[in-house]
Amino acid sequence: MGRYPGELEQMILAAVLRRGNRAYGVEILEEIEGETGRPVGSGALSVSLDRLEKKGLIETFSADPDPDRGGRPRRYARVTESGVDVVREARAAMLALWEGLDGVLDA
Amino acid sequence: MTKGRNGPPRLAVRLVKLFVPPGMTQDGLLGDLEERFHVRVSANPRRARWWYWREAAGAAGRHGSEAVREAVAHYREGDSVDGWMRDVKLAFRGILRRPAFATGVILTLALGMGANTAVFSVLHTVLLEPLPYDDPQGLVMADQLQTTGFRASVAMPNYQDWRERSRVFEAVSMEKPETVRVDGREGAEVLESRLVLDDFFQLLGRDPVVGRLPTPAELGPGAERVVVLTYGLWQSRFGSRDDVVGETLTIEGEPHRIVAVLPPAFAMDRDVTMYLPLGLRADDPAWSDRSTSFGGWVVARLRPGVSLDEARADMARVTEEMRSSLGADHPGAALFSMRDWYVGDVDTPLLFLMGGAALVLLVACANVASLLLGRAEERQGELALRTALGAGRRSLVRSLLADALVLATLGGLAGLALAAGALRLLSDAAAAMLPLAFAESVSIDGAAVLVMFATVLLVTVVVGVIPAVRGVKAARAGVSRSIGAGRGGARTRGILVGVEVALSVMLLVCTGLLVRSVANLQSIDTGFSSEGVLVQRMSVPRERYPDRLSVAQLQESVREEIARLPGVSSAAVSNLYPFSRTNWEMLFRDPERWPAEDAESVLFTAASPAYFDVFSIRLLRGRLFTDADRADTEPVVVIDETAAERAWPGEDPIGKIVAVDDVPEGDDFVPLWRTVIGVVSHVRNYELTEPSRIEAYVPIDQSYGCCRTVWLTVRTEGDPAALAPAVRRIVRDADPEMPVYRVDTMRAVVDREMAVHRAVQALFVVFGILALALGAVGVYGVVASLTRRRRQEIGLRVALGSTPAAAVGHVAGQGIRWVLAGLVVGIVASTLAGRTIESFLVGVRPWDPAVLVGASLALVLAASAALLLPARRAVREGPAEVLKEE
Numbered sequence: 003m004g005r006y007p008g009e010l011e012q013m014i015l016a017a018v019l020r021r022g023n024r025a026y027g028v029e030i031l032e033e034i035e036g037e038t039g040r041p042v043g044s045g046a047l048s049v050s051l052d053r054l055e056k057k058g059l060i061e062t063f064s065a066d067p068d069p070d071r072g073g074r075p076r077r078y079a080r081v082t083e084s085g086v087d088v089v090r091e092a093r094a095a096m097l098a099l100w101e102g103l104d105g106v107l108d109a
Numbered sequence: 110m111t112k113g114r115n116g117p118p119r120l121a122v123r124l125v126k127l128f129v130p131p132g133m134t135q136d137g138l139l140g141d142l143e144e145r146f147h148v149r150v151s152a153n154p155r156r157a158r159w160w161y162w163r164e165a166a167g168a169a170g171r172h173g174s175e176a177v178r179e180a181v182a183h184y185r186e187g188d189s190v191d192g193w194m195r196d197v198k199l200a201f202r203g204i205l206r207r208p209a210f211a212t213g214v215i216l217t218l219a220l221g222m223g224a225n226t227a228v229f230s231v232l233h234t235v236l237l238e239p240l241p242y243d244d245p246q247g248l249v250m251a252d253q254l255q256t257t258g259f260r261a262s263v264a265m266p267n268y269q270d271w272r273e274r275s276r277v278f279e280a281v282s283m284e285k286p287e288t289v290r291v292d293g294r295e296g297a298e299v300l301e302s303r304l305v306l307d308d309f310f311q312l313l314g315r316d317p318v319v320g321r322l323p324t325p326a327e328l329g330p331g332a333e334r335v336v337v338l339t340y341g342l343w344q345s346r347f348g349s350r351d352d353v354v355g356e357t358l359t360i361e362g363e364p365h366r367i368v369a370v371l372p373p374a375f376a377m378d379r380d381v382t383m384y385l386p387l388g389l390r391a392d393d394p395a396w397s398d399r400s401t402s403f404g405g406w407v408v409a410r411l412r413p414g415v416s417l418d419e420a421r422a423d424m425a426r427v428t429e430e431m432r433s434s435l436g437a438d439h440p441g442a443a444l445f446s447m448r449d450w451y452v453g454d455v456d457t458p459l460l461f462l463m464g465g466a467a468l469v470l471l472v473a474c475a476n477v478a479s480l481l482l483g484r485a486e487e488r489q490g491e492l493a494l495r496t497a498l499g500a501g502r503r504s505l506v507r508s509l510l511a512d513a514l515v516l517a518t519l520g521g522l523a524g525l526a527l528a529a530g531a532l533r534l535l536s537d538a539a540a541a542m543l544p545l546a547f548a549e550s551v552s553i554d555g556a557a558v559l560v561m562f563a564t565v566l567l568v569t570v571v572v573g574v575i576p577a578v579r580g581v582k583a584a585r586a587g588v589s590r591s592i593g594a595g596r597g598g599a600r601t602r603g604i605l606v607g608v609e610v611a612l613s614v615m616l617l618v619c620t621g622l623l624v625r626s627v628a629n630l631q632s633i634d635t636g637f638s639s640e641g642v643l644v645q646r647m648s649v650p651r652e653r654y655p656d657r658l659s660v661a662q663l664q665e666s667v668r669e670e671i672a673r674l675p676g677v678s679s680a681a682v683s684n685l686y687p688f689s690r691t692n693w694e695m696l697f698r699d700p701e702r703w704p705a706e707d708a709e710s711v712l713f714t715a716a717s718p719a720y721f722d723v724f725s726i727r728l729l730r731g732r733l734f735t736d737a738d739r740a741d742t743e744p745v746v747v748i749d750e751t752a753a754e755r756a757w758p759g760e761d762p763i764g765k766i767v768a769v770d771d772v773p774e775g776d777d778f779v780p781l782w783r784t785v786i787g788v789v790s791h792v793r794n795y796e797l798t799e800p801s802r803i804e805a806y807v808p809i810d811q812s813y814g815c816c817r818t819v820w821l822t823v824r825t826e827g828d829p830a831a832l833a834p835a836v837r838r839i840v841r842d843a844d845p846e847m848p849v850y851r852v853d854t855m856r857a858v859v860d861r862e863m864a865v866h867r868a869v870q871a872l873f874v875v876f877g878i879l880a881l882a883l884g885a886v887g888v889y890g891v892v893a894s895l896t897r898r899r900r901q902e903i904g905l906r907v908a909l910g911s912t913p914a915a916a917v918g919h920v921a922g923q924g925i926r927w928v929l930a931g932l933v934v935g936i937v938a939s940t941l942a943g944r945t946i947e948s949f950l951v952g953v954r955p956w957d958p959a960v961l962v963g964a965s966l967a968l969v970l971a972a973s974a975a976l977l978l979p980a981r982r983a984v985r986e987g988p989a990e991v992l993k994e995e
């Protein structure tokens with residue numbers, strides 16, 4: 003398997019970065035759903051955050067407990083340097099693969 | 110912290126906590142869920158809770174499978190996967206070695222889970238997501254609320270006023286049911302249609318499969334003859350051809366152009382085949398008559414953010430405005446959410462079913478717990494031995510877990526299979542309760558399966574593993590297994606038996622009450638006899654019979670022909686019959702009081718004289734009308750006993766004058782004053798369990814405006830269904846293009862009225878039997894293991910001269926204590942449970958002594974059999990063998 007992130011994991015990394023590299027669950031879900039229209043379950047997100055953290059691609063920390071959340075703290079995520087590297091590699095790989103496909107994809 | 114009804118469902122929170130690792134992951138997830146839940150809950154609490162359950166189940170599933178993946182990856186590095194595999198294999202072998210125990214557990218789990226999954230799946234489809242339209246929460250329906258308290262279909266001018274004056278609706282439309290004759294190559298056919306007006310299609314928000322839906326302008330007065338097909342008719346009649354748009358369909362003798370095909374499951378009523386513009390009926394005099402209900406109801410969409418209560422308040426304001434100009438007896442509007450309009454009636458029976466199924470699951474869980482406890486006790490010897498041989502605690506727990514997991518999985522799978530079977534039965538029941546399209550599309554609900562499976566797994570693991578682990582500890586501590594552990598276990602199992610008995614009694618009492626209700630329903634005096642009666646509808650085509658006289662002559666000649674058929678004792682023509690669901694509401698006007706006082710609404714039956722004979726309606730006073738009461742003789746009316754009592758209490762109603770219908774005079778309609786000639790018994794026309802409104806019968810020849818479409822009702826000495834072909838032939842001979850439809854026996858019509866009660870009763874009988882069987886198995890299990898442990902004692906007692914009966918009695922007495930305690934608790938609880946189903950009971954009180962005694966007896970008998978079997982076996986073995994064994 004290695005460090006290479008799956009599609010949902012890439013989306014999560016991108017979403018956290020788009021939010022100024024500090025975002026918690028609800029924000030990440032909003033970012034992904036808002037930009038891609040793809041609904042993501044809270045469970046899927048939570049499992050993916052665990053995995054990304056184990057791979058060292060993000061760091062998470064607790065902060066800002068809120069009565070609206072039953073008094074529970076938010077789990078914030080921050081993309082690590084190696085996480086940024088991985089996103090960059092993934093983008094480069096996809097761009098390389100898309101090269102020359104404009105005619106097909108724009109049709 | 111938010112809790113209770115405004116907070117997320119607590120059980121779902123528990124589910125998440127069970128599967129998601131505690132700490133930051135769990136807190137973050139639960140916090141996110143709650144935050145998103147609060148956003149949803151204000152819009153729709155029920156939906157929000159449902160959403161939360163789905164998210165929670167999804168999260169539990171994700172984290173659960175992640176944990177399994179990690180565990181597998183972890184064990185792959187060592188040899189522990191082999192250990193697991195070995196334990197699972199051993200568990201299977203154990204099952205084969207003790208098939209009775211394993212079958213008991215698996216079957217118990219399967220029954221409990223199967224019943225629940227099936228009932229919950231129906232409940233979910235019918236109660237939570239029943240409407241196939243866009244944003245269904247905003248949809249409402251309305252009809253007229255008369256000042257008499259009865260509801261009626263909406264008069265067109267009132268509809269127009271509501272539409273103009275109300276401020277709460279985004280869109281308003283009208284829908285009117287009508288049966289229409291459709292001509293085809295194989296002769297005429299009568300189909301159910303809906304005539305619709307204004308924004309009907311737009312407010313429901315579903316796109317056609319083919320073609321373009323008519324705009325509001327295309328549905329109003331001056332509409333072209335167009336027709337929108339339902340998906341079903343498109344399939345059956347046009348073979349799902351895409352090029353059907355533009356073709357014509359001959360409806361009531363007129364070609365109608367097909368403009369669109371609706372998506373599947375569009376019409377709530379599954380008999381509906383097509384939609385037509387209501388504007389086609391704009392030349393009907395009733396279109397502009399405020400006092401005539403037009404036969405339709407209102408379908409509307411609320412403006413965003415408007416609640417049903419606000420909408421009701423606004424309609425009350427509109428009614429007040431209209432009353433100030435039109436008089437105090439102007440009708441109001443009865444407004445309902447669309448969901449309640451269609452499925453409101455079945456909320457209660459379905460919730461009863463859910464309650465019954467939940468009780469079965471509880472009995473099943475108690476039973477499994479008891480069986481597993483017994484098994485754990487039995488295994489303590491084995492576990493102690495394995496410990497002595499050097500097995501680690503970890504491997505012992507693993508083998509116990511494997512046992513529990515295998516049992517739970519097999520039970521769960523069997524339950525799923527059972528649920529699939531039960532669902533077929535249940536969706537038939539649901540279809541009987543609701544004539545709605547979705548009743549046929551109930552499928553097993555994923556969330557229900559997940560929750561049920563998690564529950565069962567939890568019970569199995571907690572009950573199967575914890576006591577065994579405790580046993581292991583005891584064994585390691587070197588405590589002899591015969592002391593201590595066994596006695597505490599016996600008490601726990603005794604309590605479980607008591608709980609099972611109590612729950613079973615509750616279920617049995619509810620079952621008994623429902624069985625008696627249905628029996629009472631069958632013997633209710635409806636005021637008419639349904640035996641030997643055949644009913645069918647007949648529509649006289651407008652083209653060849655343009656006037657009243659020709660219609661009446663044709664109907665009468667058909668009726669006479671039918672009356673001459675062999676075996677037929679009488680035949681009648683009428684505008685309705687009991688439970689025909691045809692509403693003819695008129696006003697009962699006494700000239701001495703009206704119009705000063707409000708007139709009461711009356712059910713108006715126009716019939717030929719034989720009608721009373723066909724339905725055996727009893728004459729109480731005066732005379733019935735005869736063939737001599739014709740159009741040109743004095744207008745007469747026969748009223749029912751409730752009308753007589755209400756209008757002229759304590760007086761003789763014969764000879765009184767009253768109007769129940771109107772006749773045209775110039776441009777206006779005036780009351781037709783009739784002489785009361787007879788009083789008949791009251792007939793229940795709408796509900797078996799409740800009297801109808803007051804009733805009046807007039808000779809069909811004397812009734813203006815009735816009827817091109819009539820019911821032909823026939824009484825025969827033989828099987829009424831066998832008569833149907835002969836009746837059809839007579840009608841076809843009279844006019845080949847006059848279809849006969851809605852052919853039914855009265856027996857079937859009345860049976861359908863009891864369908865909901867019957868369906869609920871049938872399912873409760875199943876639940877009751879399950880509870881009884883599970884209860885008996887539970888009692889048997891406990892007593893069997895008690896006696897096994899006390900065989901020595903029984904053997905000794907018999908050896909020392911005690912009679913076998915006394916010895917058995919002593920042991921059985923231990924079990925009986927728990928059974929009796931459960932019985933007492935159960936009876937008390939069931940009178941409470943009975944009260945919750947009281948609204949559904951007919952002619953029987955929740956504390957009906959016969960039912961309470963019957964249920965208790967059934968349980969005591971089942972429990973006694975379960976008690977005596979093992980005890981007798983112990984006695985029969987003989988003291989010598991038992992003592993030798995030790």
